[in-house]
Amino acid sequence: MKIVIIGGTGLIGSKTVAILRQGGHEVVAASPKSGVNSITGEGLREALSGAQVVIDLANSPSFEDKAVLEFFETSGKNLHAAEAAAGVQHHVALSIVGTDRTPDNGYFRAKVAQEKLIEASGIPYTIIRSTQFMEFLGGIADSGAQGNVVRLSPGLFQPIAADDVAAQVADVALAPPRNGIVEIAGPERAPFDEIVARYLKAVGDPREVVRDPEARYFGGRVEEHSLVPLGEARLGRIGLEEWMRQARQR
Structure with missing residues (x-):
């Protein structure tokens, strides 16, 4: 099967490419560097010729509200x-996960x-909604930092390892x-501030790390269940402790 991965050289893309190639599939890791650009349309039709499946993992280079909206709308239409x-x-x-429950977060919109x-x-499509x-986690801590204090909501959090995301995407x-x-999440659920701590x-x-119910997550207010699946979800196998142990060994 020919599968084209838009954003195939990124964190999730590169891992997904490896899994699918190991399974014997013809995989195109598409990115602007490879001459495939979903914003300009350059190389798209050539790359997609003969493809049965397209996986869209492209991400905006800017997280500014207007820029990120324009990115996903332009990329999607092309x-x-x-x-x-x-x-x-x-x-x-x-x-x-939670994109439709946090309207004051521009990226989620x-x-x-x-x-x-x-x-x-x-x-025909499948949308995979993933937790963070x-x-x-390091970047999330930085986003809530004020000097030596990191203010984070006590809302529930269920982070997932990139290896598990890639396996689910494949x-x-x-x-x-x-x-x-389809919703996917990590195997462990706990308050946001506790996991980051x-x-x-x-x-x-x-x-x-200071627990602050008023702390925003990239501009969005976090309620108890804003960032976790509300119903059935596929859970990853790598817990936070195991992931941190693996990260230290790399």
Whole structure:
């Protein structure tokens, strides 16, 4: 099977490429560096020729509200047009758990717009909504930092390892389209501030984590269940302690 991965050289993309190639599939790791650009449309039709599945892992270089919305809308429209021309049978996209429950987060609003374009495209699809990646815990701590204090919400958090995300993406790509949403999350659920505090302690970061119900997550207010699946979800196998142990060994 020919599978094209838009954003195939990124964190999740590179891992997904490896899994699918190991399974014997023809995988195109598409990115602007390889001459495939979903914003300009450059190389899209050539890359998608003969592809049965397209996995969209592209991400905006800017997280500014207007820029990120324009990125996902432009990329999505170009990609769906190229997919229709190529007769692609399954569009898989990675989104975020809680996108539709945090309207004051500009990035989440942009992901909702991306999902709506997918649903309206007429191309069979599966949207994978994931919780936050464990690999981003350091950046999340930095986003809530004020000097030596990190203020974070006590809302529930269920981070997932990138290896587990890639495995789930590959599995969904090889299955029939759901024409709906699949949610994935890490195996452990705990308050946001507690998980980040454990991470900082493990990496020797001396900053103090303070529980603050008013703390924002990239501009969005975090309620108790804003960032975790509300219903059934596929759970990863790598827990936070194991992931941190693996990270230290690398």
